[in-house]
Amino acid sequence: MTDEFDDALALANGPAGAAPAAARGAGRRGVARPRHAPAEGAAHVGPAWESARATAFRSVRPLPPRRLPLDLALGHTLAAPLTALTDLPAFDTSAMDGWAVAGPGPWRLTAGEPGLLAGAPAAGRLTDGEAVPIATGARVPEGATAVLRSERGTAADRRLRGPSPQPGADIRPRGQECRSGTELLPARTTLTPAALGLAAAAGYDQLAVRPKPRAEVLVLGDELLFRGLPHDGRIRDALGPMTGPWLAALGAQVMVTRRLGDDAEALHEAMSTSRADLIVTTGSTAAGPMDHLRAVLARLGAHLLISGVAVRPGHPMLLAELPGGTPLVGLPGNPLAAVSGLLTLAEPLLRALADRPAAAERHGRLTDEVRGHPEDTRLVPVELPEPDAARPLTYAGPAMLRGIAAAAALAVIPAGGARAQDRVRLLDLPAA
The missing domain is CATH 3.90.105.10 (Molybdopterin biosynthesis moea protein, domain 2)
Known part of the structure; x- marks a missing residue:
């Protein structure tokens, strides 16, 4: 089957986007290689979606500190x-504006305003019955037993009157937050x-x-236009403007987005000379007459770690390891299929490079039934109208961006589909 199945589902699911409710291991030394590459023109046979994510996470070592x-x-x-x-704090400090006091009141003021200020050196020691004006954050003098807040006291004729505060009141003691050597x-x-x-x-x-992994984006396809309206069989490039920012939201430092068309030699040069920690290509993952990516990878001697994933849309995605150890994620050319590739392969791979743990899983209940692929996982754009609710959106075909542009997450639909009120895994989408 091809991604045409997803287009048919997007139409069959109706106006709500779903049918109405009804009855770190091997690192760059390598990971297990696929035993077979699919024959040219054959359907891509690849690992299950969750297995592909795990392989991507294990395929690289963290970058050097x-x-x-x-x-x-x-x-x-x-x-x-x-x-x-x-x-922390490094010394006893005042938590409020007022007076540092020693013992019960009334008190004799040892200094006038402004008194002790934040950043000033230590003042002389107070003895019982003495007080000094103090500002928030200032160092509390030795001998002080508390701070009397400014709104609770009255100063006149070098005398301070007010209720006697409890010992330690409004003083932030040294080490209250932590001691030196504490793991923060x-x-x-x-x-x-x-x-x-x-x-x-x-x-x-x-x-x-x-460091943030450095990423380079290579946009492939002679049919793409980079400005203006589609014309003469050519279409606007949607992946170039989207892929770099998406990678940045996933934690990458995007070095450059390069538009190479269908030039195999330019692709070979770009891949062999890149200084990025991750290369991401868009398009050319299939076996069409102008799809050069796999041939160029073979020419470079790259190891193909994943050749297709059992997920819709996006099943022709791939993951390769270039001879120098740089990983390459090949995204399909259809926009929603490319997003699927970003979240399936690029997201866990970037986490591994940056030594970030896998994100905690989040789930929600579907508001409507979602038809599934008979064998593969399906990723469906959803909005989240309530904390535990996931509403499938329309325009969810592999070539469409309208649904995902309005979505807050992708719902992970198992093979065979899911019913209304089923709990499904949610993949959060970048908010900005």
């Missing part, structure tokens, strides 16, 4: 645990803005990280 300054580390993965280089974040954590703030607070200027 490097050190980056904090302002360049966002989105990278920690190569080692983040441990505190100091106590484990290795393999993706660095978020908050994580970078924590690293800075803990004393870091640089971090050891797994």
Whole structure:
């Protein structure tokens, strides 16, 4: 069968997009090679969808660590645990504006406004019955037993009056958050803005990280136009503008998107000279007269790790290992089929390169029945109108983008289909 089956399903599923409800192992040393390559023109026979994802994840080693300054580390993965280089806070600090007081009141003020400010050196020791104005974040002087909030006290004639606070009130004690040497974040954590703030607070200027994998996109096909309206049998390239941003959303650093047409020599040169950690091609994964990808891979001596996957749309996708160890993901030329390839092969492969763990599985209940392929997994665009609900969308054929452009996730439909209220796995789509 071909992806024409998916087009037929998209039409048969009706206006709601579904029929109405009715009754890290081998690394770059290699993984198991397929025993057979399909005969030219034959249907692609490949691993099951989940098995293909596992193979992609196992097919590479994490990239070597490097050190980056904090302002360049966002989105990278920690190569080692983040441990505190100091106590947090590093000294007792005031949690509020007010007065540092020693013992019960009333108190004698030892200084006037502004008193102790954040960033100022330590002040002299307080003795019982003394107080000093203090700002939020300022270092609490020795001898202080609490901080009296500004709204609770009255200062006049160098005297402070107010209710005596409980010992330790509104003081952030040294080491309250952590002690020096405490593990703050484990290795393999993706660095978020908050994580970078924590690293800075803990004393870091640089971090050891797994770098974002560098990706190169090669767009294939002489039939593609790169501006204007379709004409004379040629169509607009939808994958070039989409693939790079999608890879970036999956954690890659996209170096370049190159448009090579159906030039086998240009493809050979691009693949043999690339400095990327991952090459992604669009189109040319089948066995048509102008599909040169497999022949060029054979000419380069690449190892074909996956030649087709039992998933619709996108079953002609492939995964190869170039002689230098660089992985190549071949996406089918139909847009939704290409998205299937990105989430089936590129997403787990990028996680492995960046040493990020596999994403936690998420599930939802279908609002409508979805017809399935008799043998293969099917990926169907869905919207999520409620936290546990997944509504299949129309325009879900392999050549269509309209459905996935409105979708929040892809539902993983097992062979044979799924009924309304069945729980299915959901693959989240990039939000931006």
